Amino acid sequence: MWQTILAGSHRSIPLRARRSSGLRGRFAVPGDKSISHRALMLSAVCVGKSTITGLLESEDVIATAKAMAALGAYVERAQDGRWHVHGLGVGGLAEPEIPIDFGNAGTGVRLCAGLVASTPIKVGLTGDASLRSRPMNRIITPLEKIGARVDCETPGRLPMTLHGARQPVPITYRLPVPSAQVKSAVLLAGLNTPGTTTVIETVPTRDHSERMLAAFGAEITSELNGDERHISITGHTELTPTDVSVPADPSSAAFALVTALVCKDSEITVENVMLNPTRTGLIETLREMGGDIEIAGRRMSGGEEVADITARTSALTGVNVPAERAPSMIDEYPVLAVAAAVADGTTHMAGLDELRVKESDRLAAVAAGLEANGVKVRTGDNWLEVDGGKVPGGGLVKTHLDHRVAMSFTVLGLVADAPTAIDDSTIIATSFPEFTGQMQELGASIEVLSNRT
């Protein structure tokens, strides 16, 4: 349970997927990753006990649980699977003795940097090879404006040492990139900053931080001002311990939904999936492609709309996916590219700049994976075009420490003419440890090649 991928200790285990059909039944998707990270962090800065039900127990989120414990919160997993966090209050985080290793988790490390930036403690932050290659200036710039100091061994990259501000100052920050992680880092820093910290967002991104901060009693407002959204938080307000029920992760549900659409004679239902409008771009796109996707039992749960989603085998057609939709499906492009490879005609995906700086350069990794399996693709700086209709398969896909690339190409193997292999299945555990087992239970032909490394 309390394991993270330690930087440098990674051992790859390949996996092979073969053409499968008749995948029918229910598919249990674990808790949402974004909400799980935030629930642990906000619980850690309230005085008292919060309980989290349905926390995603993946390596990324366990790294955040360990981080909150390292910062002094009491974090405990009960026998019934619920997590209890006894927090320390806003500004109460303690200096950890050793650097915190966030493994593969960009959300974990960037939000945690924000959380500690306005508290006068020194925190070392690091991660695995993928995380150490990702850009950190996007959070360093605003956190330094608040008064934190950040030392990096390599400029703008982990490992870094963050010296939290002694006298944090409130800022107004216009997001230079459409990133919920950057927005959230600034808002979390605002919790222990006197006065009002404002983030200006020109492109809407996932709003889980705003919703959860409000639920925990933070003084936060979110207002549309013409085309811009101004999100303001007033610091030094005590948060109230709050119980959080984590809905199923739409980004993990995506793999099951695309599997059902592209495999013959299939029908898969995923229950309790979060339908926050900042996360539903993939469903909209798959429906435009002709996907038979039924949404039933819409209801509210823990401040988010959830529903049960059923997808059935469909004849898909290529579409143009507009750039404006990218933030609402940013993690789903790898699996959309698989649907596009099966679809009749060409699918064009625009506005993919941020895909270049995910767990891998996902635009390049997806294009290379499709090409290795005989699918025709074209790419530009920020776009991807896939000619669908034929998936010869037979390739070996490099996953580059990217869980979503690994799961997407597992799905590709289920529909390709010849079996498809991925070079590393262990990375899937960063977000969805049960993925392979559950796909096998549905009838997917997937073989983990554990003795061949």
Ligand code: S3P
């Ligand atoms: C996340 C935001 C997104 C997303 C990531 C989770 C979050 O990243 O890709 O998986 O929980 O805030 P960016 O904010 O960098 O776009």
